Amino acid sequence: MLTINVAVLLAIIVILRLRRRTHSRSRFDEKMTVVIVLALGILLAPTPVGQGILSFLGQVASGVTQASR
Template identity: 85%
Template structure:
């Protein structure tokens, strides 16, 4: 039996959609890409990978804000 991880599937779809040329996209196509990216974020957020990414970004933002002071 073949199982597909939804997060991996959405990540592949995002990569394929973002590889397309910018000027050939319609507004609907851009909105669909945003919806897919948001769905990917919602799926990844409660996972260990999502928490690790959030922690890394938090540390990066903290370091940048402290360096600016």
């Protein structure tokens, strides 16, 4: 039996959509990409990977804040 993780599938779709040329995208296409990225974020947020990304981004933001003082 083959199972596909929805988050992995959405990540692949996002990568494929973002590789397309910018000027060949319609407004609807851009909005659809945003919706897919938001759905991917919602799926990743409660996972350990999502928590790790949040922690990493928090450390980067803290470092930037400290460096700007």
